[in-house]
Amino acid sequence: MAERYDAAIIGAGADGLAAAALLARAGLRVMVLERHGEPGGRLVTRQFHPGYFASPFAAAPIPDPLFWALDLARHGALLAPTAPAAALWPDRIVTSAPTPLLAEAERRRAAALAHARLPAPVPRWNPFARRVRAAWPAESWTHRALVEVLDGQEEGQAELLAACALEGRAADPLAAGSALHLLAPGGAGVWRGGLGGLGAALAASARAAGAELACGLEVSEIKCQSGRAASLTLADGTQIAARAIISTLDLKRTFLSLFAWSELPPPVVKQIGNFRIAGAGAYLLVALGAQPQAKNAPADLLRRPLQVMPDLRRMVEAHAAWRGGVLAEHLPLTLRFESSVDPGLAPIGAAVMTVTIGCVPHTLFDGVWTHEKRDLLTARALAAIEQVFPGLAASIVAVELIAPPDIEALLGATAGDLQGGEIAPDQMFAFRPGFARPGPYTPVEGLYLAGPSSAAAPLATCAAGAIAAEALIADLRAGRLK
């Protein structure tokens, strides 16, 4: 074997690049393996039509300390301010007002994120808990429904907040546990040059720190030696040996596709099999020849994420349809006009619209995703948008749909689920991903799990990678990795 790395990282997405940068800075020999030709993962901006650039997958905010620790500003990441969200109906517009609820959710999210970093045994909030020390700061929301916490909001605000929390997802806002979605934020802000700008900055930061980035190499297997993860096998048969491995793939992809199942204890395989991952988001990239117009709109309307006619009853019905594998009549839609924040993303005078569609099943009840079904989904979304932006359809230059199976193919996310697992009380906080030892640790020694299925991932971008890197460094210094 040629050389042995201190750490090999599977996947050059936000988590993988953040982990690589932090590990390399600590003086370790790090190798990042990426299946695609370009690093970035879901942080991509694509030219989907000549002159039009779109970033389909909105990313949660990066925690400030991490942003500065990774030196991203110097590597070209620049966040353009966006206005707060708005809800759009044919006859009225409701703009988001700062509410105590959102402030509380934000506080709890930040506190939970800080908590996720602690490698200590995990305390639980309930009195049955084995080690009652401190609670995960948000666990008291575990048994609450979204409508319950939104109770008392003004007319229109509750719908807007619910729509923002459930953007691109499928959840029943009347069901207990749905309040957790408020803690797992969706897209925040527009990066210069789109999300791809952020991806490039992260890659530059990792390279500058001395990490090796190998793109176009797909990992096909994690090999164990005497019970611990020892090396990676690439699709072309090459072996890469490493003292420790960080996987940024989701839980199922990591364990059920990279391991021989016989190498894992049967209860672990069963537990991973029971982890619920289901895609619900589809994305529509729309190139517009002209700026869209809405009636009585405030000047900054297009800078805001726009929720199209949010309605709680329709959200419940859409979720029920999604559970049954059916496309709902009224799908939850969120519009983003990135080109009105960064004009470089569209030709002069034109605009790019990214539509996030929620409650879109990965597996349809009545068969595979055919062209007809894609057309139906596109038509339904555009028809709803036409109601709030009359005349928009006439200016459409090009449309591209990214359905859940496409996300699975593009990003390797199981079932096209960008969340890497349903946001539910038994899959959050201490129960995410749910191994005996909480944090980035897995039942396989020397293998750390970052990526979307880890505890910190729903709370912030890059955080899961940073936490895995911290754990790895600590174990290495303590001599636990040979």
Add this chain to the structure above:
Amino acid sequence: MSERYDAAVIGGGVSGLAAVSLLAKAGLRAVLLEQATTLSGPAGEPALRALDPRLVKELGLARHGLKFSSRDLALAVPRSGGQLTVLSRDRHATARSLAALSPVDVAAFAAFQREFATLARALRRTWWEGAPAAETAARLKPAQHDLLDRLTVTSAACFLAARFESDALKAALAFAAAACGFSPSEPGSALALLWSAAQEMCGLQGAVAVPRGGVGGLVAALSQAAEAAGATLRPGATVSRLTVADDRLAGVELAAGEQIAAPLILSTLSRRRTLEGLAPTARIGLGAAQALRRPSPRTGCATLVFGLNRLPDFGGGLANKRVVIAERLETYEIAYTAARLGQMPREPVLELILPPPQAAAEQLSSRLLLSVSVWPVPLGDAFDRDALARTVGAMIERHIPGFAAASCDVLPPLAAAPSVARLLSGAAERIETPIPGLLLCGDAAEPADAISGRAARQAARLAVLLHRKGGAR
């Protein structure tokens, strides 16, 4: 001049009667104030799942006429093709029956029952005795503890889906969560499964028993016991508010204007109705008042009583069973989604209580009554009696051929307001209120929605203690 008592109990259901009897038995002058003109239990509830055995013993309810027409109803699950899978106390028969459904589940079910029965018994310390949860948990083995931890956040549906293969079995077992008010897809409802496994009827863990005369029979026995103990029962007395004198709880005022003096008051109403409706706001405190502000429940359970002229052809095997009609776990989810939206579910979940042959024969002189609990139904204006009777009739017809009802009585739905927080709390948190001397003893003070009389027993014990302390002063 007002009447003076040592303690007053508001509400005359099973809990109220149990509390007043125990208070009177301990030598307190106790009065029960019930709004209705007669004393009766919650209408129509046919079976008992959680009655406190010590209450039965202490009050000598058997002496006062409590008899059971069935001590242990077996759980039956209809399969396609008109056959039944029966889960009974006979392990071998259950295994044989389950094998036809799914061979894999035979072992899984046996393991599940063993594991749950042991853990559930350990938790009786909290759910029966009222010990703080943390104390109970500290005595568990690590593996049990991890399971318990997980149950508090997992939904019954996910928990069962992970353990079993057969849809019918999963759906039938999930009914235990629905029966204590939880939607099986609600997080934490798996803990309700455990709670229901911790209960005991007629000395059998996890049994469901039918008292002769339904819950009405239990209420009659309790009324007799209360009178024998010397308690004053006053039906037709509506309490309008609590009175305070010299900064202490003084008694209650009736709607008719009458004052009743009692330094201890036990309420069977919910925490919210007791504190918001009866107590002076200034006494509760702003924080506590805000904590009470929870949206009112949206769903509940309805009971239908079918009158039958003749025993339907149960295929010989249906008597002395409770039949749960729920095809799959998704059946619950779809029905609860509809009910939460204020629609009548098209396919609700049913539990048919089928009496044993001798009880059926006793009844046949007049007309055979078959009660069916229906989960879930929307509350308020959306509740449609006729539609429900039609839906349920048609569903039963499909599973029990030849089912022909001569009459159908739809009883008013009962709201379900389950809370995982209550399942996780000790008795003190459930029973005590911010007002000294005011205790809760009804369903709202139980860990889960069920007729048990346990909160009443604990509240009565606490009241007696407070009374003796007050007397010594």
